[in-house]
Amino acid sequence: MASRQNRGHHRSTLAKVFAALDASIEMGRRPGLRAGVQQRLLNILEATLQVARLPGGAVDDAAPLVLRLDDYEVTYSLDLDDAAVHVLSIQPVDERRIPTDRAFSRNLLKDGQP
Numbered sequence: 539m540a541s542r543q544n545r546g547h548h549r550s551t552l553a554k555v556f557a558a559l560d561a562s563i564e565m566g567r568r569p570g571l572r573a574g575v576q577q578r579l580l581n582i583l584e585a586t587l588q589v590a591r592l593p594g595g596a597v598d599d600a601a602p603l604v605l606r607l608d609d610y611e612v613t614y615s616l617d618l619d620d621a622a623v624h625v626l627s628i629q630p631v632d633e634r635r636i637p638t639d640r641a642f643s644r645n646l647l648k649d650g651q652p
Contacts, residue, residue, distance in 0.1 A: 553580055557625040564610075564628040571628075575612055578605060579623040583616060590618055602626055 555576045557565065565572040582605070590597045599616040606612075613626045 552621065553583055554620070554622040555579055555625065556622060558627065561612075561625040561628045565625075571607075571610065574607055575605075575610075575625065575628065578607055579612070579614060579625070583621065583623050586616055587618060587621065606631065 565575055586597055586599075589595045597618060599618050602613050602615050604611060604613050609631050610628050611631050612628050615624045615626060617624060
């Protein structure tokens with residue numbers, strides 16, 4: 539495992555992203571999607587690990603999480619013990635599934651209104 543010394547704290551720098559077979563196939567269909575998903579999820583993992591190290595920084599990593607990246611919805615889980623992210627699924631966003639209150643908020647942002 540690669541690691542480095544950072545201001546007196548021993549910090550692990552080796553993090554992993556694992557993907558279910560279907561998610562891996564979906565990421566391969568669009569150029570740049572795999573790299574974008576991995577980078578975004580590794581950033582989230584790094585931030586979560588930092589929060590977990592803080593006093594009182596308990597992080598609940600039991601439930602699957604959802605990230606929207608471009609026109610895709612990424613469902614993933616964090617494994618803080620092994621510094622890993624598990625991509626469970628990647629699906630194109632279906633605007634019809636979004637609850638009306640979220641759709642309304644998104645429309646306001648698209649129109650440039652606060």
